[in-house]
Amino acid sequence: MITFRASFRHELLSSARSRSPQLIIAVFLVLTSISSIIGWLTVRNVTKIYSDIVSQGLTRAPNPFTGTASLYYMRDSVIYIVLVGSLMAIVLGAQTSLRDRNSSADVLIKTRNVSLLSRALGQLSAIGTIIAGLEAVALVASILTIWMIQKTPLSLASFVHLLSFGAISGLLMLAIASLGFAFGLYARSEESALLYPIVTWAIITFTVPQIITSTHPVALLNPTPAIATGTGLAQSMVNTFSPLMLMEHFKYIANSILSIDSSLKLSTTSIVSFAAFVAFALTGSISISAKAFGRKLNV
């Protein structure tokens, strides 16, 4: 317990002092905070266009935005978690283990009677606390923005949905941060500790969903999940590989929580794949960290 607490406090303190991840943290906070404003501007513009079309008598179709949920404005936050949040998590995780290796603190720790498991748990808990703090700031900004846009505060139900979205996003980022942490412990150099997880992230975010759903890579920047249109792959192959479309599963879950697109149904595959990834990433990185702790850097 002492090791856990000491590692937790030390990690929080070191992260607060570290200047390297500040830029990406700033980008994350700015984007997640302004996503509601971007969403609102777009909805307002579309509604104006719709009114113009109706006034010219060109359509009788209903306004596509009538009855949209108040959390619809936050739809872009989903993609910012996938893009910026994930990369920020990799950086935070990798920096934590690299800091020990750079300062050779790992050599010193190995000479003491310290539980490496408790230490890793303490460090990961600290990263989790930082991520939760950043997510909380982003959510508060969103709540205030939506309040200003709608001129009425969020309902209790919407508030709960928003918190659930924050929790799911936090879990995704923590799982990715723990992978960054493991890469940071295992990689031979500081560069590869950052680059390998980033390339892996790019493959999971763009290549795997494209193969399975036939969606163009740029279309995957859409906050709503890609829908399979047929790629010629056998269904058994699709079923085997679809759990790897982690970011698309996250989008499905987030869509369902924020009620962005009611036509999209949340499947058990999405929930199970997401949960399995989080469990695998956390347990895997903790077990690796105990084994890989103390590896020399740049040899």
Place this chain on the structure above:
Amino acid sequence: MSNITVIARKEIGDAIRSRQMLLLVTFLSLAILISVWVASASFGLKMTDYNAYLSALTPQQRLQALTRPQLFPLTLLRSGIEYLEILGALFAFIIGFTSISRERSRGTSLLLLSRPITKREIILGKIFGLFAIWSVILAIIYAASVGAILTVGHGQLGAIDYARLLIAFVGADIYLLFWSIFAIAITSRMKQFASAILVGITSWLVVVLVIPQIGDTMDPDNQVPGGLFASLGILKSNEISILSHFHTFDVLRNGLEVTSITKLFERVAFAFLGVKDKYNQASLSTVARAFGTSIAAILILTILVGVITMMISKNEETLKRRSS
């Protein structure tokens, strides 16, 4: 042989021996091959649906049937170009970064600077070397793309298609060189390698992913599945006249998009390859005239980042620290 040529040749030699480089080229080529296969399979399914639709019609109904889907082989490369603009830029950054970090961590940059060679020559040599490396990589990917279209995509290419593809790949060469030069600039100047990676990755994230994503979000037609105007049953001619009432918003959206070199490259490449319907089968001169400003902007941005890198070379600290 000038100092610049020696450095450039050494850069190419390092790249040939690099496992990392081989991995990146293989990955990019495979990604493009897969994307052509996926697009071709999608088209195959569309044709199957169309044939099933035709067989369900009576001979009389067939006279008024929907037109047969047409395959424009170069459009099969849409995802391939998107891979170049997203992952290619990331890899270009990594290659540029490694080119400098290798010299600094091994201490060879200090050794080089003890010889009669200037920092400016070292950086210029590296830029020329990287340009040659990217040209060779893209030539390989060009051949892989043509092979993929002809074999996996079952498409046929005419001389004009080869020319269109060549123009798109020359554009890609300049675009990727931009990212490699940018990596050289920040890696030669920044104290810590990790900081250089973070600044680079954050810039890549904003320019390649975030700005185009915000631009797409602000496009009203992207707000409804299948398109806003199509879902409301609006004809193309009416759509243009309606959008003209919302000119300011569109100018803002477009203004944001053109701040990203990625979006500029995408527009140019898509226009030449005919991915953009409006320019499909348009003559090369028509496309060149329509996208002259975008082409000039890509060139200017690349030259600008090159000039800034040269200016950085004047700084006392540049390339001097061994490692951190």
